[in-house]
Amino acid sequence: MDGSPSSATPQSPWTPFESRRRARDEKREAVLRTAVQLFLEQGYHGTTLNDVAERLNITKPALYNYFRGKDEILYECWAIGHERVDDCIAEINSSDGSGVAKLRKLIVRYAEVMTTDYGKSLVRFDVRDLTDHNRKLVQASKRKIDRAFRAYIKDGIADGSIRPCDVKLSAFAIAGSLNWIGHWYQPGGALPAEEIASEFAIRLTEGLATKSSRKKAGKPPARVKRVRGGSR
Amino acid sequence: MDGSPSSATPQSPWTPFESRRRARDEKREAVLRTAVQLFLEQGYHGTTLNDVAERLNITKPALYNYFRGKDEILYECWAIGHERVDDCIAEINSSDGSGVAKLRKLIVRYAEVMTTDYGKSLVRFDVRDLTDHNRKLVQASKRKIDRAFRAYIKDGIADGSIRPCDVKLSAFAIAGSLNWIGHWYQPGGALPAEEIASEFAIRLTEGLATKSSRKKAGKPPARVKRVRGGSR
DNA sequence: CCCGTATATTACCCATGGGTAAGAAACAGT
DNA sequence: ACTGTTTCTTACCCATGGGTAATATACGGG
Numbered sequence: 001m002d003g004s005p006s007s008a009t010p011q012s013p014w015t016p017f018e019s020r021r022r023a024r025d026e027k028r029e030a031v032l033r034t035a036v037q038l039f040l041e042q043g044y045h046g047t048t049l050n051d052v053a054e055r056l057n058i059t060k061p062a063l064y065n066y067f068r069g070k071d072e073i074l075y076e077c078w079a080i081g082h083e084r085v086d087d088c089i090a091e092i093n094s095s096d097g098s099g100v101a102k103l104r105k106l107i108v109r110y111a112e113v114m115t116t117d118y119g120k121s122l123v124r125f126d127v128r129d130l131t132d133h134n135r136k137l138v139q140a141s142k143r144k145i146d147r148a149f150r151a152y153i154k155d156g157i158a159d160g161s162i163r164p165c166d167v168k169l170s171a172f173a174i175a176g177s178l179n180w181i182g183h184w185y186q187p188g189g190a191l192p193a194e195e196i197a198s199e200f201a202i203r204l205t206e207g208l209a210t211k212s213s214r215k216k217a218g219k220p221p222a223r224v225k226r227v228r229g230g231s232r
Numbered sequence: 233m234d235g236s237p238s239s240a241t242p243q244s245p246w247t248p249f250e251s252r253r254r255a256r257d258e259k260r261e262a263v264l265r266t267a268v269q270l271f272l273e274q275g276y277h278g279t280t281l282n283d284v285a286e287r288l289n290i291t292k293p294a295l296y297n298y299f300r301g302k303d304e305i306l307y308e309c310w311a312i313g314h315e316r317v318d319d320c321i322a323e324i325n326s327s328d329g330s331g332v333a334k335l336r337k338l339i340v341r342y343a344e345v346m347t348t349d350y351g352k353s354l355v356r357f358d359v360r361d362l363t364d365h366n367r368k369l370v371q372a373s374k375r376k377i378d379r380a381f382r383a384y385i386k387d388g389i390a391d392g393s394i395r396p397c398d399v400k401l402s403a404f405a406i407a408g409s410l411n412w413i414g415h416w417y418q419p420g421g422a423l424p425a426e427e428i429a430s431e432f433a434i435r436l437t438e439g440l441a442t443k444s445s446r447k448k449a450g451k452p453p454a455r456v457k458r459v460r461g462g463s464r
Numbered sequence: 465c466c467c468g469t470a471t472a473t474t475a476c477c478c479a480t481g482g483g484t485a486a487g488a489a490a491c492a493g494t
Numbered sequence: 495a496c497t498g499t500t501t502c503t504t505a506c507c508c509a510t511g512g513g514t515a516a517t518a519t520a521c522g523g524g
Contacts, residue, residue: 252500256500256501259501290501290502290503291502291503291504293503294501294503295500295506297500297501297502463516
């Protein structure tokens with residue numbers, strides 16, 4: 001409790017114990033990064049743990065130092081993706097603005113997440129590959145995201161920034177467009193992620209907003225057509 | 233070749249040979265119906281051929297009378313879905329109307345297909361579970377559908393019924409919303425398929441069309457809100 | 465220098481499930 | 495009734511791949 005003051009004066013937070021834990025966490029993350037890439041490339045069932053290990057220059061059983069099994073790896077990929085979206089929602093919730101503004105902000109953020117590997121996890125993997133317990137967690141998170149979309153739309157209708165509409169259907173339509181990004185987007189493509197995000201934020205709320213949304217500030221004449229990645 | 237005129241006077245098209253072929257085709261279809269249901273319920277990899285056979289009151293090897301293997305069953309499900317969409321496209325192509333009208337028609341039809349089991353196949357299954365050959369076919373069909381969406385949008389821009397926009401991005405946005413239907417729609421739900429389809433046709437083209445699309449004929453005052461499936 | 469812990473390897477287990485071989489049952493035509 | 499064909503069953507094969515046991519190596523602390 002107090003006796004030996006000799007060992008480990010915690011003046012530096014980088015006590016060897018800490019550094020070891022850090023190294024461990026980094027390795028864990030490396031496994032996840034590799035796994036999610038492979039799962040996206042080859043599909044979850046098309047990827048073996050040997051594939052994952054091989055790409056990390058280790059062997060399969062080494063993975064079990066960091067994860068209980070394949071499905072836990074899958075779950076963690078998912079969890080990271082959800083965490084990113086949840087962060088966006090938390091931030092937007094604690095901000096203020098009209099319903100349509102919050103909705104647009106969520107669209108932008110969600111679209112950006114969808115262009116990342118962990119974001120794609122949310123729509124490209126199958127919940128049925130998880131254990132019952134983890135599946136419940138994922139489904140709860142999904143509901144949470146859905147509720148956020150609907151809440152902002154409702155807010156918008158209440159504050160007059162969004163025209164009355166079927167909330168559920170609108171949320172599905174928007175979420176669908178965004179989720180689809182996870183299926184077609186690839187980093188090398190003609191369209192950069194930010195451009196997709198901001199364009200979608202306008203496009204997907206165009207029919208809903210009470211007043212036109214054609215960008216107020218920014219590029220003054222800017223014709224939309226310019227977007228197409230030119231000849232290069 | 234000609235000699236024996238005695239056997240099988242083909243007065244009725246229901247010569248036993250034909251009837252046997254029909255029975256065979258019906259069984260084949262039954263396998264597909266059962267398989268697609270199970271694949272959607274439990275996922276492709278979560279479904280064994282024993283599961284499929286059991287639900288049909290037969291045994292696994294019997295399935296091999298109708299299909300070369302599991303992946304061929306998957307492919308056929310896909311092919312049926314694609315065929316339905318292709319039919320719509322063919323019909324629309326041979327009709328006339330403005331670009332936006334053709335686009336709306338495609339949205340309606342595509343949305344309806346998405347509410348069926350074979351339609352869901354198009355978005356819920358993974359191309360990587362197919363053989364190289366079949367995967368190529370499926371991907372070709374997917375491109376064809378994508379091209380149709382883009383073509384109608386382009387037509388619309390050309391004939392002035394659609395505002396200039398990024399064709400690719402618009403097609404993705406629309407296709408995304410529609411494809412997502414295959415993930416959330418279930419027959420018992422509050423929203424009937426036709427209503428979803430017609431609502432989406434309006435919603436998804438609202439921001440694109442040059443003139444507002446709020447239903448011309450039909451319910452005169454009809455507030456959209458009514459859609460929500462009442463209390464019950 | 466020795467020990468305990470964390471980490472990694474080699475070698476193995478084994479349930480799963482797609483697929484096949486051989487033969488029985490159903491059935492049409494003669 | 496006999497025969498060939500189609501359809502289906504029983505019994506089996508076996509590659510795959512997730513997971514484990516036993517063991518070796520690296521490393522920090524005393």
